[in-house]
Amino acid sequence: MSSDRTRSAILAAAEKLYADRGFGDVTLRDIVAEANVNLAAVNYHFGSKDELIAELFVTRSLATNRERLNELKLAEEKGGGRAPIDAIFYALVGPPLRGCLGPDREGSTAARFMIRASIESVPPIRRIKNREVDHLRKFIAAMRRSLPGRDDAELYWGLHFALAMSHHTIREKERLSRLSEGQCDLNDVDAIVDRVVSVSVMALTAGQTPAKKTSVRPAALHGRLTRQDL
Amino acid sequence: MSSDRTRSAILAAAEKLYADRGFGDVTLRDIVAEANVNLAAVNYHFGSKDELIAELFVTRSLATNRERLNELKLAEEKGGGRAPIDAIFYALVGPPLRGCLGPDREGSTAARFMIRASIESVPPIRRIKNREVDHLRKFIAAMRRSLPGRDDAELYWGLHFALAMSHHTIREKERLSRLSEGQCDLNDVDAIVDRVVSVSVMALTAGQTPAKKTSVRPAALHGRLTRQDL
DNA sequence: GATAGTTTCATACAACTGTTTGAATTGCAA
DNA sequence: TTGCAATTCAAACAGTTGTATGAAACTATC
Numbered sequence: 024m025s026s027d028r029t030r031s032a033i034l035a036a037a038e039k040l041y042a043d044r045g046f047g048d049v050t051l052r053d054i055v056a057e058a059n060v061n062l063a064a065v066n067y068h069f070g071s072k073d074e075l076i077a078e079l080f081v082t083r084s085l086a087t088n089r090e091r092l093n094e095l096k097l098a099e100e101k102g103g104g105r106a107p108i109d110a111i112f113y114a115l116v117g118p119p120l121r122g123c124l125g126p127d128r129e130g131s132t133a134a135r136f137m138i139r140a141s142i143e144s145v146p147p148i149r150r151i152k153n154r155e156v157d158h159l160r161k162f163i164a165a166m167r168r169s170l171p172g173r174d175d176a177e178l179y180w181g182l183h184f185a186l187a188m189s190h191h192t193i194r195e196k197e198r199l200s201r202l203s204e205g206q207c208d209l210n211d212v213d214a215i216v217d218r219v220v221s222v223s224v225m226a227l228t229a230g231q232t233p234a235k236k237t238s239v240r241p242a243a244l245h246g247r248l249t250r251q252d253l
Numbered sequence: 254m255s256s257d258r259t260r261s262a263i264l265a266a267a268e269k270l271y272a273d274r275g276f277g278d279v280t281l282r283d284i285v286a287e288a289n290v291n292l293a294a295v296n297y298h299f300g301s302k303d304e305l306i307a308e309l310f311v312t313r314s315l316a317t318n319r320e321r322l323n324e325l326k327l328a329e330e331k332g333g334g335r336a337p338i339d340a341i342f343y344a345l346v347g348p349p350l351r352g353c354l355g356p357d358r359e360g361s362t363a364a365r366f367m368i369r370a371s372i373e374s375v376p377p378i379r380r381i382k383n384r385e386v387d388h389l390r391k392f393i394a395a396m397r398r399s400l401p402g403r404d405d406a407e408l409y410w411g412l413h414f415a416l417a418m419s420h421h422t423i424r425e426k427e428r429l430s431r432l433s434e435g436q437c438d439l440n441d442v443d444a445i446v447d448r449v450v451s452v453s454v455m456a457l458t459a460g461q462t463p464a465k466k467t468s469v470r471p472a473a474l475h476g477r478l479t480r481q482d483l
Numbered sequence: 484g485a486t487a488g489t490t491t492c493a494t495a496c497a498a499c500t501g502t503t504t505g506a507a508t509t510g511c512a513a
Numbered sequence: 514t515t516g517c518a519a520t521t522c523a524a525a526c527a528g529t530t531g532t533a534t535g536a537a538a539c540t541a542t543c
Contacts (some may be wrong), residue, residue: 029490047376051531061492066532068490144372147279163432179433183425184418184452191417202386202393203409222414224281226452259520281501291522295504298520 032058042135088120116189185223272365320348346419415453
């Protein structure tokens with residue numbers, strides 16, 4: 024109890040350095056130097072480097088998931104057990120997007136750390152992400168309630184694409200900003216969330232009845248290339 | 254000239270090991286053991302480990318980009334200089350998706366290597382990816398020709414989301430398969446490409462006239478949460 | 484204020500890393 | 514065959530890494 028100070032100094036220093044320089048080239052010695060503690064303190068307090076990283080990620084990750092479930096719960100209560108589908112997507116992509124994007128977040132260590140974690144995907148973090156499935160199932164369940172009768176596979180694809188767009192926007196915000204030469208405003212987080220949600224909602228209708236594929240792939244496409252054309 | 258054999262043995266061994274175990278825990282010694290060559294051969298033929306990885310990635314990456322541009326060119330010729338928007342997206346996402354997904358590709362070292370490269374994003378690979386911007390600009394230009402008058406930012410967002418969905422599907426195919434308990438068929442590559450393309454096309458209309466935001470965020474959402482609610 | 488338990492510290496450890504070296508070998512041209 | 518360059522090889526290098534150790538310093542309890 025006495026020396027929570029060392030523990031949290033390590034956590035803060037590690038998060039800052041990982042956020043700034045990535046997991047690849049930050050050593051325990053860098054961390055303890057930044058934290059002004061002894062090298063052995065990391066193993067004493069956390070057991071190993073990987074466990075330190077895991078604790079760092081779990082903390083932030085749990086916070087995001089809590090926000091998500093809170094929003095989801097409120098939306099379902101408001102809808103009498105059935106949240107509108109866009110509210111479900113807002114709950115899913117809003118917290119991570121707001122957590123990682125936006126001008127005020129630019130200086131946030133936590134935000135930059137989570138972006139790093141999203142980009143680099145080091146083993147201890149990957150292990151944690153793999154347990155995220157249970158969390159996502161709650162959203163699938165909510166989607167099922169919201170759109171009863173909808174094919175389950177469609178719901179999974181919808182969730183998948185929603186995560187694709189939010190994660191990819193977080194991961195590649197720099198590149199998109201550079202590619203678009205500033206024409207995509209990555210500081211207007213609300214607009215981004217709106218955009219991701221509305222596309223996600225539309226995506227849910229994309230694969231409707233696979234047999235109807237031709238309706239979403241218009242005649243203009245009849246000449247779609249196959250491999251042997253190349 | 255005489256010993257291209259050593260060079261290509263190294264390339265093949267490296268690609269296989271990286272594909273199997275990731276960049277994180279494959280050392281030069283692992284590679285030369287697999288290739289049955291001397292340790293110094295890597296530095297002799299490639300200069301450094303990073304240059305070896307770069308050559309590996311550049312080769313596969315160039316092939317994909319060539320396929321993309323071929324398809325794009327053919328589509329534009331067929332349309333008399335203006336390819337239909339969905340054909341542009343097919344050219345963009347088809348090659349990487351076909352290259353990395355599908356049952357036949359399961360055993361393909363190249364496919365698994367590219368998936369790894371997409372997941373782990375090691376420095377030499379990141380450096381190459383950053384130069385991909387020029388390549389993407391060609392697709393933006395094609396989109397501009399296809400949809401004249403459309404706001405440029407919309408085109409960038411459309412391209413961004415298309416890449417988001419294709420990359421994320423490649424990266425997380427395992428997770429999606431597990432989450433959906435097999436209900437999402439990740440072996441039917443054509444269906445996946447169709448799905449990504451159709452959502453991408455729809456996405457292009459999502460942010461139309463930002464002022465119209467309320468039309469894609471219906472009344473049911475007026476109670477959307479803000480941070481202080483949590 | 485002695486004691487037991489916790490925390491800090493300097494230091495060493497052991498292993499692994501990519502890279503370099505210089506000699507040996509090979510292959511080819513004259 | 515001789516000579517020269519390209520290639521291979523074993524070995525060592527120089528540096529870094531996460532972790533372990535055992536003594537020292539501290540803290541709180543009795």
